[in-house]
Amino acid sequence: MAGEIPDLEAQERTGTGKGAARAARRADMVPGIVFGGDVDPLPINIPFNVLIKKLRDGRFKSTLFNMKVEGHDDVRVICRDVQRHVVKDLPTHVDFMRLRRTTxxxxxxxxxxxxxxxxxxxxxxxxxxxxxxxxxxxxxxxxxxxxxxxxxxxxxxxxxxxxxxxxxxxxxxxxxxxxxxxxxxxxxxxxxxxxxxxxxxxxxxxxxxxxxxxxxxxxx
Structure with missing residues (x-):
């Protein structure tokens, strides 16, 4: 069994749609979504600097994270997609999938x-x-x-x-x-x-x- 699974802290995002996503980016956050696991999708925001650092560390899409969102139980997730700005190549949205033990x-x-x-x-x-x-x-x-x-x-x-x-x-x-x-x-x-x-x-x-x-x- 793997030892320490790295934590990834996020905030629940209030509101959905392009307006809420733009507001998150203006606040130096990257909007995202956590889906799967027979639970409703959870809109989140991740601090831009935190996400950039983890992306630069490498293996981001193949690393298992323990996602911590205030008001919600911790859940194991893995990244399934990172959308980037077409010119700046900076992350604009990130998708995470919840994992069951049998996944x-x-x-x-x-x-x-x-x-x-x-x-x-x-x-x-x-x-x-x-x-x-x-x-x-x-x-x-x-x-x-x-x-x-x-x-x-x-x-x-x-x-x-x-x-x-x-x-x-x-x-x-x-x-x-x-x-x-x-x-x-x-x-x-x-x-x-x-x-x-x-x-x-x-x-x-x-x-x-x-x-x-x-x-x-x-x-x-």
């Missing part, structure tokens, strides 16, 4: 690495690169995992960890169908450079010379 949603889940101390590749000086610090999974709103664990304890230099080798939380599955790489273990740069030089020397030794061929031709 399936797409979320980016952090990757946790274990087994680094036992990895033979790392002991040999290899470099572990976490290609995907997060993986996007389809999960159930009532059972969101804190993280996905990858075990590198048996990883050798040149090997990698792909999503097919990871045990995912029950009910979760990747949003990408192909077997993508999450992390790889490569040789240190110095060792890799030496290997390239050795291969070049071997190739040079294997190149045949024309002196012997010319000598045989002259004898004939």
């Amino acid at each position: 399936k949603i797409n979320l980016f889940i952090p990757v946790e690495v274990v087994g680094e101390e036992e990895s033979p590749g790392l002991k040999a000086g290899g470099v572990l690169t976490l290609i995907r610090p997060e993986v996007e999974l389809v999960v159930t709103a009532g059972d969101i995992p804190d993280h996905v664990t990858i075990d590198v304890s048996a990883l050798e230099i040149g090997e990698n960890v792909s999503i097919s080798s990871v045990t995912l939380p029950e009910g979760a599955k990747p949003t990408i169908d192909r077997d993508f790489v999450i992390a790889n273990l490569s040789a240190p740069s110095g060792l890799a450079s030496q290997k390239d030089e050795d291969e070049e020397e071997v190739e040079a030794d294997e190149v045949p010379t024309t002196e012997q061929g010319d000598g045989e031709a002259s004898e004939e």
